[in-house]
Amino acid sequence: MAVVETRNLTKKFGTFSALSGVDLSVDKGEVYGFIGPNGAGKSTTIRILLGLLKASSGDAAIFGMDAWRDAVEIHKRLAYVPGDVNLWPNLTGGEVIDLFLKLRGSEKNSKRDEMIERFQLDPTKKCRTYSKGNRQKVALVSAFSAQADLYILDEPTSGLDPLMEKVFQECVMDVKEAGGSVILSSHILSEVEKLCDRVGIIREGTMIETGTLKELRHLTRTSLLVETAEKMGDLEMLKGVHGSEWKGNIVQFQADSEEIGSIMEYVSRFGVIRIESAPPTLEDLFMRHYETQPSQPRGK
Amino acid sequence: MKNRLFQHTGQLVLFLLKRDRFVIPIWIMGILFFTYSVAAVFPDLYQTAEERQSIAATMNNPAIIAMVGPGYGLDNYTPGAMMAHQMLLFTAIAAAIMSILLVTRHLRADEEEGRIELIRSFPVGRLANISASFIVLTFVNVALALIIGFGLAVMKIESMDLEGSLLYGAAIGAGGFIFTGLTAIFNQLTQNARSALGLSFSALGGFYLLRALGDIDQSGLSWFSPFGYVTGTKVYVENDWLPIFAAAGIGLFFAAAAFYLQSIRDLDTGFLPAGKGREKANKTLLSPIGLTFRLQRTGFICWTAGMFILGISYGAVLGDLESFFQDVDLMKNMLVPVEGYTLTEQFLPMLLSVMAMMGTIPVLMSVLKLAGEEKKGRAENIYSLAISRNRYLWSHIFLALISALFMLLAMAIGLWFAAAAVMEEPFQLSTIFRGAFAFLPALLLMISISVLLVGISAKYGALTWIYLLYSFIVVYLGNLLQFPDWMSKLSPYGYIPQIPVESMDYPAAIMMTIIAALIMVTGTFFYNKRDISG
Numbered sequence: 001m002a003v004v005e006t007r008n009l010t011k012k013f014g015t016f017s018a019l020s021g022v023d024l025s026v027d028k029g030e031v032y033g034f035i036g037p038n039g040a041g042k043s044t045t046i047r048i049l050l051g052l053l054k055a056s057s058g059d060a061a062i063f064g065m066d067a068w069r070d071a072v073e074i075h076k077r078l079a080y081v082p083g084d085v086n087l088w089p090n091l092t093g094g095e096v097i098d099l100f101l102k103l104r105g106s107e108k109n110s111k112r113d114e115m116i117e118r119f120q121l122d123p124t125k126k127c128r129t130y131s132k133g134n135r136q137k138v139a140l141v142s143a144f145s146a147q148a149d150l151y152i153l154d155e156p157t158s159g160l161d162p163l164m165e166k167v168f169q170e171c172v173m174d175v176k177e178a179g180g181s182v183i184l185s186s187h188i189l190s191e192v193e194k195l196c197d198r199v200g201i202i203r204e205g206t207m208i209e210t211g212t213l214k215e216l217r218h219l220t221r222t223s224l225l226v227e228t229a230e231k232m233g234d235l236e237m238l239k240g241v242h243g244s245e246w247k248g249n250i251v252q253f254q255a256d257s258e259e260i261g262s263i264m265e266y267v268s269r270f271g272v273i274r275i276e277s278a279p280p281t282l283e284d285l286f287m288r289h290y291e292t293q294p295s296q297p298r299g300k
Numbered sequence: 301m302k303n304r305l306f307q308h309t310g311q312l313v314l315f316l317l318k319r320d321r322f323v324i325p326i327w328i329m330g331i332l333f334f335t336y337s338v339a340a341v342f343p344d345l346y347q348t349a350e351e352r353q354s355i356a357a358t359m360n361n362p363a364i365i366a367m368v369g370p371g372y373g374l375d376n377y378t379p380g381a382m383m384a385h386q387m388l389l390f391t392a393i394a395a396a397i398m399s400i401l402l403v404t405r406h407l408r409a410d411e412e413e414g415r416i417e418l419i420r421s422f423p424v425g426r427l428a429n430i431s432a433s434f435i436v437l438t439f440v441n442v443a444l445a446l447i448i449g450f451g452l453a454v455m456k457i458e459s460m461d462l463e464g465s466l467l468y469g470a471a472i473g474a475g476g477f478i479f480t481g482l483t484a485i486f487n488q489l490t491q492n493a494r495s496a497l498g499l500s501f502s503a504l505g506g507f508y509l510l511r512a513l514g515d516i517d518q519s520g521l522s523w524f525s526p527f528g529y530v531t532g533t534k535v536y537v538e539n540d541w542l543p544i545f546a547a548a549g550i551g552l553f554f555a556a557a558a559f560y561l562q563s564i565r566d567l568d569t570g571f572l573p574a575g576k577g578r579e580k581a582n583k584t585l586l587s588p589i590g591l592t593f594r595l596q597r598t599g600f601i602c603w604t605a606g607m608f609i610l611g612i613s614y615g616a617v618l619g620d621l622e623s624f625f626q627d628v629d630l631m632k633n634m635l636v637p638v639e640g641y642t643l644t645e646q647f648l649p650m651l652l653s654v655m656a657m658m659g660t661i662p663v664l665m666s667v668l669k670l671a672g673e674e675k676k677g678r679a680e681n682i683y684s685l686a687i688s689r690n691r692y693l694w695s696h697i698f699l700a701l702i703s704a705l706f707m708l709l710a711m712a713i714g715l716w717f718a719a720a721a722v723m724e725e726p727f728q729l730s731t732i733f734r735g736a737f738a739f740l741p742a743l744l745l746m747i748s749i750s751v752l753l754v755g756i757s758a759k760y761g762a763l764t765w766i767y768l769l770y771s772f773i774v775v776y777l778g779n780l781l782q783f784p785d786w787m788s789k790l791s792p793y794g795y796i797p798q799i800p801v802e803s804m805d806y807p808a809a810i811m812m813t814i815i816a817a818l819i820m821v822t823g824t825f826f827y828n829k830r831d832i833s834g
Contacts, residue, residue, distance in 0.1 A: 050680075053832070071683070076686045095580070095581040103588070123580075128494075
């Protein structure tokens with residue numbers, strides 16, 4: 001059974017539709033990457049899942065319970081890290097961590113000190129003196145100290161340095177190993193690629209693509225640079241070749257992943273001297289969606 | 301070498317003035333407006349020498365001396381003497397507060413925010429910023445002194461001559477100048493602006509109390525307080541300039557100390573150890589109500605103390621009220637005499653209603669804190685944990701109720717305390733308590749209205765203040781301005797019986813309490829239905 005399941009989730013703010021018919025499901029032990037540009041509806045979806053916002057229509061269920069009605073029960077087994085962590089300026093980081101752990105209902109917090117150590121947080125400082133990254137650490141420490149079954153992480157690493165990002169990735173992997181589920185909304189695509197089993201792409205309030213990274217590869221293009229002994233013919237004639245640029249016998253272009261075989265076959269006839277390729281990234285996938293699907297005006 | 305420490309001070313002065321181009325004029329205009337309006341009203345309020353003498357008779361009791369300083373020139377209580385005696389100290393405190401805020405803004409706050417680091421990366425002297433801040437503050441205080449001085453002189457009020465008026469302004473400026481230096485020292489000691497402000501305001505309060513003690517027992521203790529120098533000038537009567545020169549010397553001494561401390565310390569450090577905070581939370585914090593109380597603790601303590609002091613200061617005037625009312629025509633309009641009761645007894649409900657409305661402010665703040673937390677994106681922290689809307693909302697309501705009880709208690713005790721000291725036949729403690737707690741249903745209704753508004757949307761909570769302001773205007777000024785009766789009946793305070801002149805109206809109190817409860821439940825219902833913004 002899915003840990004998180006939304007069906008036809010719709011949210012209107014006045015006449016503006018922030019979400020229209022979002023279907024999303026996360027299985028047990030799965031790390032789900034939730035990507036999309038700013039204002040696409042990631043945070044709105046998450047805030048409905050947390051019971052902070054009430055869906056205009058559709059269902060949102062976590063652990064088989066209603067996200068709005070049973071919020072308190074659900075939250076005993078859930079940990080949340082917001083993208084913008086707002087803390088109380090006159091409490092210390094340590095006090096906030098203890099408060100969060102206690103108000104989630106977990107009595108024992110054997111992992112608290114270990115997590116503070118791993119994220120290298122000074123818990124004796126007042127929150128007013130923390131940088132954005134340190135405030136995020138407070139939220140991350142309190143989340144990963146909890147033995148939750150579901151972690152909802154909304155762009156949790158935007159203020160962390162690369163070392164801390166690595167610690168964060170280890171923590172996510174630990175959760176996965178322990179059988180926990182994770183929803184990770186992110187702008188850092190390499191992070192999503194590294195951690196996520198499945199990815200959902202949201203844009204203007206609608207899920208436009210869901211699947212494993214492998215399934216989504218058909219949408220991506222590989223960037224190729226080829227130098228041949230003989231000058232090649234017009235590459236653009238071939239199916240799946242885009243944006244070729246010539247410099248003598250060197251050509252640089254993008255190739256649709258599904259056409260790569262036939263392109264290689266053609267290129268090899270001209271005596272390949274050098275070939276460089278960059279693997280498809282989620283960034284390309286992201287960009288491609290913007291090219292192929294013109295944005296529709298929303299609202300009203 | 302020496303002058304490199306001050307490199308580009310001049311440019312920084314212009315820069316600071318530019319940054320403060322709104323703040324400084326607002327402060328100066330505010331203090332000026334306050335001074336002028338009082339100066340303009342006093343001659344009308346007390347038109348004859350007899351009226352003024354009757355006030356003068358009330359000025360020699362310890363409570364008044366503690367509040368505004370020792371009376372002088374009471375034999376011939378001219379408008380000038382009256383103005384200087386009753387207003388000068390408070391105006392000087394306003395100038396001190398202005399100086400504390402402005403100095404800290406340019407010294408520790410700028411350093412804490414990293415702006416000084418940026419400035420110092422330019423070829424700017426190490427002492428340039430503190431020098432520029434002092435120059436600006438000196439300029440502001442001198443300007444304030446001159447504007448007030450000449451401004452009062454040109455009003456041509458009897459007994460307020462040019463020399464006296466200039467001294468009046470100078471005493472205000474002197475207060476600001478001393479606190480400029482003192483605050484600059486505190487800014488060297490602490491590592492953040494908040495602590496520097498805390499120390500400075502504590503010093504302000506401490507020096508005010510020191511002067512109060514010194515003025516009462518006349519032991520000369522007042523000369524250890526900057527405010528002793530302000531009242532020591534005896535403006536418009538003796539016009540003593542000596543305290544002003546002494547104050548200037550003290551201010552310069554403080555300034556020199558601040559410069560020295562600044563010159564020997566590293567950027568972003570302070571001389572007081574920063575002090576580590578708690579690594580682990582105290583158990584009392586770990587609940588919604590514990591958190592809510594902790595966040596409001598400082599405000600709660602300050603308001604309780606403030607209500608107590610308000611009670612004392614109102615109580616202090618009760619002793620001489622009868623003669624006051626007989627001699628001052630304006631005041632007669634505020635009270636319609638009732639057979640069988642003294643004027644003091646009739647005046648008590650009005651005092652209590654004003655104080656009860658003041659006491660409503662912290663009570664409403666307790667409820668509106670919930671809306672504030674939501675707007676600052678911190679309610680989302682709590683609601684992403686296993687805490688229900690009801691639990692967090694009612695934590696705030698509960699604290700508001702406790703706060704209501706404490707505010708009424710503090711003001712009643714303060715009032716009784718002072719009244720017992722100054723009145724020949726003081727009120728019974730129970731009379732004051734019954735009068736004060738009669739306002740509880742009104743406070744409950746105000747709480748319930750704020751709960752309803754916050755329940756509908758965090759944005760609407762602040763509308764409660766407008767309702768409180770309306771209540772204040774119709775209930776306090778209603779008699780004076782002869783408003784129709786129904787206007788005060790639109791405010792919960794308009795239904796409170798005038799104890800001891802009227803007797804307690806239990807049916808009305810019970811009815812108001814029930815209505816308040818119903819509105820609170822309705823507010824809770826809406827709050828459970830709506831989105832939490834963030």
